[in-house]
Amino acid sequence: MDAFKHSSIIDAVGNTPIIRLNRVTKDTESEIYVKLEYLNPGGSIKDRMGIYMAQKAVENGDLKPGGTIIECTSGNTGIGLALYANTHGFDCIFVMADKQSQEKIDALRAFGAKVVVCPTHVEPEDPRSYYSVAASLKSLPNSFHVNQYDNIYNAECHYMETGPEILRQTKGEFDVFMASVGTGGTVSGTGKYLKEHIPGLQVVGVDCKGSILKKYHETGDMSGAHGYLLEGIGEDFLPGNVHFDVIDEFVMVEDEESFHMTRALCQQEGIYAGGSCGAAVVGAIRYAQKLSEPKRILVILHDAGSKYASKVYNDQWMEENNFSLNRERDEKDRAILNIIQDNGKLVE
Structure with missing residues (x-):
C-alpha cells in the first residue's frame, strides 16, 4: 500500500x-x-552519506556479510552508518575525540556500537589520535574502515x-x-x-x-x-x-x-x-x-x-567556558516568581 x-x-x-x-x-x-x-x-545530514558509503562498500565487496564497520566520527556519521548496519546485520566500532558530547557517545552505544574515545589535542598522525586509532582497527578480521574524509x-x-x-x-x-x-x-x-x-x-x-x-x-x-x-x-x-x-x-x-x-x-x-x-x-x-x-x-x-x-x-x-550569557530577568520571569513564591522553583 x-x-x-x-x-x-x-x-x-x-x-x-x-x-x-x-x-x-x-x-x-x-x-x-x-x-x-x-x-x-x-x-x-550524515544519515545520507553514512548509508550511501555503507551501501557502496557492500556493492564493491569491501563490506562482507557479518562484517564490522570501523570509522572515526564526531558522532553523526557513526549514527548514519549504524542505521545501515543495524538494518543489515553488521557490527560497528566507532572512534571519537574526547571533546565530543556525551549525548553522541551514548547514542552510538544505544545503537549497539562499540565506542573508543581518544584525546582531541594531538596531531592527526599521532598514534593516539582518533584518525590513527580507527585506521589501526582495520586490521580486525572481516572489517571495513570507511574513512569518510577521503572516501x-x-x-x-x-x-x-x-x-x-x-x-x-x-x-x-x-x-x-x-x-x-x-x-x-x-x-x-x-x-x-x-x-x-x-x-x-x-x-x-x-x-x-x-x-x-x-x-x-x-x-x-x-x-x-x-x-x-x-x-x-x-x-x-x-x-x-x-x-x-x-x-x-x-x-x-x-x-x-x-x-x-x-x-x-x-x-x-x-x-x-x-x-x-x-x-x-x-x-x-x-x-x-x-x-x-x-x-x-x-x-x-x-x-x-x-x-x-x-x-x-x-x-x-x-x-x-567563559561564554557570557548576559541574561536579565524579564517581566514575565518576575511575574512567575511572584506567583510561585515558596511553592515552587523557576527552572531557567
Missing part, C-alpha cells in the same frame, strides 16, 4: 524541509533559508542525492549555497551539482577559528591550527572530500558567536539545532552583510540540538 511506502528506516532519510529565517536575520537585507537536515531519522562516496552521495533534492525543492531560485565544512562532502558534492544547474551560483564554506581550511584556500598555508569547541566543523588537515575548486570562498566564525546563534535559533526561530548550525547561520549573515545587493542564501543545518543539550544549551557549560 502507498500509505506504507517505507520498507525500513533507511527509506525515511531525505526530503527534509527548507524554511526561511525571520527573527535572527531581521537586520539582514538578504533572504536566508535553511534546510533542516536534523529532521533525518538519525538526527543529521569518494561521501561527496558523491551529496552530488547524487542532496543536490538534486535541493534543486527539486527550490527550482534553483537562490543565489548562494552555504554549509559549514568538516569532511567537506556536503559542500563539495552538493555545491558541484548545484553549480552545474544554477548559473552564477556561489558556493561558500563556513570554517571556524582554529581550523586551517579557510587559510589554506586563500594562501596555501596549512599552519596555525589550534583547539576549538565547535563539533563537526573545521579540520587541522586537508580531507580529500574538501574540493576547494568547488568552493568560491570561506567565511570564518568563532565558538562564542556560533553558540549564541545556536541558542537564538532555538529561542527565536524554534529550530533546535547543533552548534555547527549556529556557525553556519553566523557565516551566512556575515557573508550577506558584505554583499552590494540582497541575495537569496540557502544554508544547510547539519544536525539536531538534542545531541548538545549538556553543552551549548546548558548555561553552566557556557559559563564554565
Whole structure:
C-alpha cells in the first residue's frame, strides 16, 4: 500500500524541509533559508552519506556479510552508518575525540556500537589520535574502515542525492549555497551539482577559528591550527572530500558567536539545532552583510540540538567556558516568581 511506502528506516532519510529565517536575520537585507537536515531519522545530514558509503562498500565487496564497520566520527556519521548496519546485520566500532558530547557517545552505544574515545589535542598522525586509532582497527578480521574524509562516496552521495533534492525543492531560485565544512562532502558534492544547474551560483564554506581550511584556500598555508569547541566543523588537515575548486570562498566564525546563534535559533526561530548550525547561520549573515545587493542564501543545518543539550544549551557549560550569557530577568520571569513564591522553583 502507498500509505506504507517505507520498507525500513533507511527509506525515511531525505526530503527534509527548507524554511526561511525571520527573527535572527531581521537586520539582514538578504533572504536566508535553511534546510533542516536534523529532521533525518538519525538526527543529521550524515544519515545520507553514512548509508550511501555503507551501501557502496557492500556493492564493491569491501563490506562482507557479518562484517564490522570501523570509522572515526564526531558522532553523526557513526549514527548514519549504524542505521545501515543495524538494518543489515553488521557490527560497528566507532572512534571519537574526547571533546565530543556525551549525548553522541551514548547514542552510538544505544545503537549497539562499540565506542573508543581518544584525546582531541594531538596531531592527526599521532598514534593516539582518533584518525590513527580507527585506521589501526582495520586490521580486525572481516572489517571495513570507511574513512569518510577521503572516501569518494561521501561527496558523491551529496552530488547524487542532496543536490538534486535541493534543486527539486527550490527550482534553483537562490543565489548562494552555504554549509559549514568538516569532511567537506556536503559542500563539495552538493555545491558541484548545484553549480552545474544554477548559473552564477556561489558556493561558500563556513570554517571556524582554529581550523586551517579557510587559510589554506586563500594562501596555501596549512599552519596555525589550534583547539576549538565547535563539533563537526573545521579540520587541522586537508580531507580529500574538501574540493576547494568547488568552493568560491570561506567565511570564518568563532565558538562564542556560533553558540549564541545556536541558542537564538532555538529561542527565536524554534529550530533546535547543533552548534555547527549556529556557525553556519553566523557565516551566512556575515557573508550577506558584505554583499552590494540582497541575495537569496540557502544554508544547510547539519544536525539536531538534542545531541548538545549538556553543552551549548546548558548555561553552566557556557559559563564554565567563559561564554557570557548576559541574561536579565524579564517581566514575565518576575511575574512567575511572584506567583510561585515558596511553592515552587523557576527552572531557567
